[in-house]
Amino acid sequence: MKVIGQFVITFREAFEALLLVMILVMYLQKTGRHQHVRSAVYGAVGALFAGAAIALAVALIYGGLGEGKKELFEGAASLLAVAVLTYMVYWMATRGREIRSEVERKVSSSRSHLAVALASFVFVVREVIETVLFLTPFAARDLVGTAAGAAAGVTLAGLLSYGIFSLGMRFPVRRFFYYSSIMLILIAGGLAGYGVHELIEYAEEEGVELGWLAEPAYQLDIPEGSPLHHKGIVGSVLAVLFGYTVKAEWLRVIVHLTYLAVALPAVHRVYSRAESAPRASAA
Secondary structure (H helix, E strand, C coil): CCCHHHHHHHHHHHHHHHHHHHHHHHHHHHCCCHHHHHHHHHHHHHHHHHHHHHHHHHHHHHHCCCHHHHHHHHHHHHHHHHHHHHHHHHHHHHHHHHHHHHHHHHHHCCCCHHHHHHHHHHHHHHHHHHHHHHHHHHHHHCHHHHHHHHHHHHHHHHHHHHHHHCCCCCCCHHHHHHHHHHHHHHHHHHHHHHHHHHHHHHHHHCCCCCHHHHCEEEECCCCCCCCCCCCCCCHHHHHHHHCCCCEEEHHHHHHHHHHHHHHHHHHHHHHHHHHHCCCCCCC
């Protein structure tokens, strides 16, 4: 259960990437450009290799850091992931209906194999880079769990995409993105709090005084071996979904709650507004 955050993030990103590639392939087939389908596949595979190289580079950078610098890296990576994750959720909420038309527009004038492969590469590499960025804070704490969660997310996304596009299975894509966006915002809130916590620890090691902001807002009397501890089987799920921890500084609590208070209503409002708008080409 400790891999639920990694699973949700990877599942969402992998499904979005597969959705883009499948729309591209279907458009090529519909327009009689079957010879370009293989190029689209090559572009997607190339994006996966590029993502693997980026992930390896991040791992090497993190591994070469000293103990004090790792807190700075994890804190900065967490807050950067929150910023990009929030933007991605907002982009999908506002532009999700136009995905099909965007894909078709980008390849409608692309007649060469290289141009189609490049378009597919760009569609997928964006999602891959986002996934690497989002998973970096998790991997810094639990590499094996992150790998397991990511593998499970990719597998389910692949099966779902196959069911939708090959078996004709009906699936409420728009509703899926709405509810998964809510979960991602909850996860991002926890990441924001964790990132602040790491930066507070780094500041303390550097002798920077933060005053009452670095003091505990609360501290629960729960031992580390308990299932309710944030490292326990129950607490770890709550930690991922709601940012639960047995001890939190005031600054961590303030940042976490402020983010949720702004982001959750904003996501709901954007999706509600999009639902009431005239329908464009939907994904």
